[in-house]
Amino acid sequence: MRMKSALAAAAVVALAAACGSGGSGGSGGEAAKPGEPVKLNFLSLAWQKESLAANKQLVEEWNKANPGIQVTYVQGSWDNVNDQLVTQFAGGTAPDVIHNDSPALSGFAADGYLLDLSDKLPAELKSDIPQQSWDTVTFDDGKGKQGVYGVPFLQESQVIIANKKLLDAAGVRLPTTEQPWTWDEFSAAAKKMTKDGTFGVAWPMKSPVNKTLNLALNFGGTFFQTAEGKTTVKVGPEEKQVLQRIHDQLYKDKSADPAALGQGTADPLPAFYKGKFAMLPAGVYLRQQVAEQAPDGFEWVTLPPLKGTTTQQGAVSQTLSIAQDSKHPDEAMKFISFFLNGPNQAKLAKGDWLLPTSVKAAADPSITTKENGWDVATASAKALVVAPFLKVNGFDEWKSKVATPVLQEYYANKITIDEAAKRLVEDGNQVLERYQR
Amino acid sequence: MTATVTKPPAPPARHVRRARRSRRSREMWLLMLPALVPVVLFSVGPLLYGIGLAFTDARNTRAHETTFVGLDNFVQLMGDDDFWSSFRIGVVWSVSVTVLQFLAALGLALLLNQNLRFRGVARVLAVVPWAMPPVVIGLMWKLVYHPDAGILNSLLGTDINWLADFSLALPAIIVVGVWTGMPQTAVVLLAGLQGIPRELYEAVEVDGAGRWRRFWNITLPQLKPVIVAITSLDFVWNFNQFGLVYVLTQGGPGGRTRLPMLFAYEEAFRYRYAGYASMLGLAMAIVVLAVLGLYLWRQMREAR
Numbered sequence: 001m002r003m004k005s006a007l008a009a010a011a012v013v014a015l016a017a018a019c020g021s022g023g024s025g026g027s028g029g030e031a032a033k034p035g036e037p038v039k040l041n042f043l044s045l046a047w048q049k050e051s052l053a054a055n056k057q058l059v060e061e062w063n064k065a066n067p068g069i070q071v072t073y074v075q076g077s078w079d080n081v082n083d084q085l086v087t088q089f090a091g092g093t094a095p096d097v098i099h100n101d102s103p104a105l106s107g108f109a110a111d112g113y114l115l116d117l118s119d120k121l122p123a124e125l126k127s128d129i130p131q132q133s134w135d136t137v138t139f140d141d142g143k144g145k146q147g148v149y150g151v152p153f154l155q156e157s158q159v160i161i162a163n164k165k166l167l168d169a170a171g172v173r174l175p176t177t178e179q180p181w182t183w184d185e186f187s188a189a190a191k192k193m194t195k196d197g198t199f200g201v202a203w204p205m206k207s208p209v210n211k212t213l214n215l216a217l218n219f220g221g222t223f224f225q226t227a228e229g230k231t232t233v234k235v236g237p238e239e240k241q242v243l244q245r246i247h248d249q250l251y252k253d254k255s256a257d258p259a260a261l262g263q264g265t266a267d268p269l270p271a272f273y274k275g276k277f278a279m280l281p282a283g284v285y286l287r288q289q290v291a292e293q294a295p296d297g298f299e300w301v302t303l304p305p306l307k308g309t310t311t312q313q314g315a316v317s318q319t320l321s322i323a324q325d326s327k328h329p330d331e332a333m334k335f336i337s338f339f340l341n342g343p344n345q346a347k348l349a350k351g352d353w354l355l356p357t358s359v360k361a362a363a364d365p366s367i368t369t370k371e372n373g374w375d376v377a378t379a380s381a382k383a384l385v386v387a388p389f390l391k392v393n394g395f396d397e398w399k400s401k402v403a404t405p406v407l408q409e410y411y412a413n414k415i416t417i418d419e420a421a422k423r424l425v426e427d428g429n430q431v432l433e434r435y436q437r
Numbered sequence: 438m439t440a441t442v443t444k445p446p447a448p449p450a451r452h453v454r455r456a457r458r459s460r461r462s463r464e465m466w467l468l469m470l471p472a473l474v475p476v477v478l479f480s481v482g483p484l485l486y487g488i489g490l491a492f493t494d495a496r497n498t499r500a501h502e503t504t505f506v507g508l509d510n511f512v513q514l515m516g517d518d519d520f521w522s523s524f525r526i527g528v529v530w531s532v533s534v535t536v537l538q539f540l541a542a543l544g545l546a547l548l549l550n551q552n553l554r555f556r557g558v559a560r561v562l563a564v565v566p567w568a569m570p571p572v573v574i575g576l577m578w579k580l581v582y583h584p585d586a587g588i589l590n591s592l593l594g595t596d597i598n599w600l601a602d603f604s605l606a607l608p609a610i611i612v613v614g615v616w617t618g619m620p621q622t623a624v625v626l627l628a629g630l631q632g633i634p635r636e637l638y639e640a641v642e643v644d645g646a647g648r649w650r651r652f653w654n655i656t657l658p659q660l661k662p663v664i665v666a667i668t669s670l671d672f673v674w675n676f677n678q679f680g681l682v683y684v685l686t687q688g689g690p691g692g693r694t695r696l697p698m699l700f701a702y703e704e705a706f707r708y709r710y711a712g713y714a715s716m717l718g719l720a721m722a723i724v725v726l727a728v729l730g731l732y733l734w735r736q737m738r739e740a741r
Contacts, residue, residue, distance in 0.1 A: 083706045090497050111498030111709065142500050206601060206690075262601035262690075263584065270585060324499065397708050401519060405691025412603065 037070045038331045041095035045076045045318075048288060051351035058344055062335060069331045071097075082396075089113040089323070096326040097335060102136045102152065102316045102390055103210075109139040109149040110393060115322040115329055116147030125151065125337045133357040135386045136317045140393075150319030153340045154354040156283045157305060157313055157380040158214060159373070160186075161290055164299035166193055166278035177379040180304045180311055183218065183245055190255040190279065199277040200253075202260035202268045203246055208407040209399045210316070211281075213389055216242045218308030222388040223424075230436060231392050233428035235421035241308060243410065244417055251413050261411060273298055284377040288353035291372050302373025305380050313380075314387025317357060355381040394435035402427045490715035497709035510716035520717070522692065523700040526607065527721075530696055531675040534614040538675075539668050541615060542622035547656075549623070550630045560627075567620040575684025578613045582685075601690050610685050610694055617681060618674065622667050629663030630656070665736045669729055676725055697721050 046055040059073045074095055076084065082104050088094040094113070108114050126134075129152060137150040167174070172189040175181040181189065190200025205211070213223055221239035224231055249256040257277045260268040265282055266289055272280055273294055280286070290300055305311050320340065322332045338344070342360025349356040349367055355378055356362055362381065367374050389395045403424060410420040491510060495503040514520055549560050566574065581589050584598040599609045637655050646654065657664075679698040682688070688695035688703070695703075697717065705714035 086497050086706050086709060089499065107709075110500070111496075112500030113498070259596055262598040267585070400703070400707070401692070404689075408691050409603070414603070 037068050038328050040069065040071045040097060040326075040328060040332055040335060041074050042071050042097040042335070043074045043076045043081075043095040043099055045078050045081055045099045046352070047078065048285075048352055050288070051348065054347045054351035058339055058347070062338055066334075069328075069335065071335055085113075089325075092325060094323040094325065096323055096328060096332045098321045098323060099318065100150070100321060101318050102150065103387075103395065105137060105149045105319060105321060106139045106390060106393065107396060108321075109147065110142035112142060113324050114149045115324050115326065116141065116149065117151065117322065117333070118148045120329065120333045121148065121151070122333075122337050125340065128342060128359055129153075129357045130359065132384070132386065133315075133317060136315060136390060137319055139391065150321035151336055151340055152317035152319050152357045153345055154318040154349060154352055155315050155357060155381060155384055156285060156354055157315070157377070157384055158211065158281060159284055159305055159377060159380055160279050160281050160303040161272075161286060161373075162279045162301050162303050163272065163275060163277075164301050166198065166275060167301065169193075170278070175303050177304045177376060180307045182307045183241075186306050187245065187249060187253065187255070190249060191253050193278040194253070194255040198275060199257035200255035201249060201279045201281070202257040202272070202277040203250070203281065203411070204260045204263040204265050204268050205246075205408065205411045206262055206264045206267075207404070208411060209403045212242060212246075212407055214314035214316075214387060215281075215306075217312045217314050217385065217387075218242060218306060218310065220309055224388050224392050231432055233398070233425045233432065235424050240417055240421065243407075243420070247411065247413070247417065250411065269293065279303070284355060284380070285353045287372055287377065302376045304376050305383055311383040312385050313383055314389070315384035316387055316390060318352075318354070353377075355384075392432070394432045397434075398428050398431045402431060487715050488719055490712050491719045492716075493712045495712035495715070497705065497711050503712070506712070510713050511720070513713065514716055514720060519692070519695075520697075520700065523695045523697050526693070526695060527676060527697040529607065530611060530614065530678070530694075531672055533611050534618065534675045534678075535668055535671045537611070537615045538618045538622050538671055539664070542619050542626055545619065545623040546626035546630055549627055563623055564620045566617055567624075571617065571678075571680035572684050574613065574617050575681050578616075579685055582609060600686050603690055603693055606686055606690055606693050610682055613681060613685065614675060614678065618671060622671060625663060625667045626660065629660045633659045661736075661740070665733070669732055672732075673725055673729065676721070 042059065044055050046052045056073055059071050063070055076099070081100060085094060085098065085100070085104075085108065089108070089111075098114075100108075105114065109116075133152045133155070134148060137152050138146055138148050141147050170189060170192045172192060173181075173185070175185075193200035213221075216223060216239055219238050219241035221236075221241060223234060223239055225234045226232075246256070250258065250261065257268070257271070260271065260277070265286060268277070268280060269286075269289060271277065272290075284302075287302060294300060305313055320336050322329050322336070326332055340348075340358070342358045343364070345356040345358040345361035346364035346367060349361060356364075356367070361367070362378060367378050369375065392398070406415070406420050406423045406427075409415045410417065415423075492505060492507060493503045494506045494509070495501075545563060549556065549563060553559065569577075579600070581587055582599040584590060584596070584601075587599075589595075589599065590597060597605065600606050633656065637659070638651060641651055641655060677698055678696060679702065682694055682696055682699060683702075686694045688699040698721070701714045701717040701721070704710045704717060
């Protein structure tokens, strides 16, 4: 009897020990034994069909050419990638190479989960991507040192996708990259196109924050200011411009389709094909769905970004980063520099219908053709500047707790612009306070 | 067993009995061990760890050093407007879902207790929602509520984005919550109904009582223990609901459906304040226990 209980106790201890040590298991691939290939996990968030194919094909190419470094493609999703990464980082099971976007990097960088790449970047990759794009991935490491926490490769700008027939019928001046519409011209055009149950424009504002903030730069609206190392929210006349103009289209001019307001970016497309409204401001990537799904005979054009005082827009980029706990950072860097070289970036950009950061890729004939508005889209990259909110620690919480509800309520005409501004600033500063202790 | 031990028996027998008793309790522990180990390892351990976290400033980050902060998290929680609005939503959600669930389930149980044709089939059909995981239910109802392709809008001929509307989102998910939880409540009530002795009904029928009186004076009082048990369980389940709402709205629009558990999840996994989220979880557990304790205590006292 006593013997048995002793055995049982030993079993419990052993079990507990096994569980305790289970958590510290290595991140990503195992440590390589000599002669065995290094294994890397690559978390990819590609989701459009063409982009998935391009990603997988590049991984396959790499694995064939580099028997010593084998990369495993791991599928992730934009919907929950950050939740997933938080748990994986904490559990020590994060992938080696991580696909994400620059707004998410600042938090992970400050928390120490991502590797600073500044000393590891090969010169060729570094010079192929302009400094302005590197700025979108340069963050504080949480201890006051600046580091590069990812390689930026795809960017998005906001353009306007328009129904060509309705546009021509309205008889307005067609904007070009050299001579874009001003916001006033845009409003006037939308008003002209609004008749017989057709609206001029649709603003799908289910997730209004990034869209609004990126466009606000047209009038110099930055939404954040930093003084004496303290970042606060600012909503002044510059920031109010775009807010007010969109609101006017909805409720004063009544040139914007109210049904689209609560929808996600791609949701109004069926109504767009039916000609319920003429113009849809959207990210360049949305052209893919229009090109593929639009019914036969539906003619559409891509209009260049609008001009306020400038045509500047806030840019964020998709990125590849390396986990701090990765056992093979150098091999991971090699893979990244192959994956993101000029020709490959052109493939990825084409697959995702986004704009490449690589200078070489941007000159690729396949993404400068007139077809499907590629020329307008690629040219719009020139107006991209680093979005000011990228560097704000706590932006994500400000966005989901304060800005999203406030902007949704404002666009739904439930609160006035002054109330919206007041809440964005006061509630917002409270949130930011938490990150600046 | 306790009764026999407390009575002081004759001295020699006492010795034997104590030895037998200690051996018995040792055997009992040994037999319980296999069941106890997982409970301690996977429930009690993490629970205590979570309670411990609630009094620290733990963050889900690599660079952070966790320190003990006492009741700081609690003080912050009490002053957090977002928490209170989330708490209010949680109360509205769990009370209304529990009450509506109970009423609907009672109706269903009474119906299924009648001598209907195809009663067996109907009973099986009524339990179907129970067999579905919350995520599947969430996805299914998301399609029902879909602004363009949803059957609800096409049935009503409306053009409403149910889950994105500030005032409709909460009622919309409450309907889903009621639908989801109704079957198990109905099954439990049905079991209770079938346990009521027929003689009671026959007795009041002789006295000339109508349907309503029979329900009010026999069915309800007889069902009371079952009702108390199932509504209190439902309340706890509903208050802690996560998966369903996470799939349907993720707490949106603008936090109008952000139940306390979603709030805790966001704090822990989006903003990475693990300590604060643990305090939130702890506070929720205490609230649930307090409400439940009060409710059960009152019911017990009335029953006595």
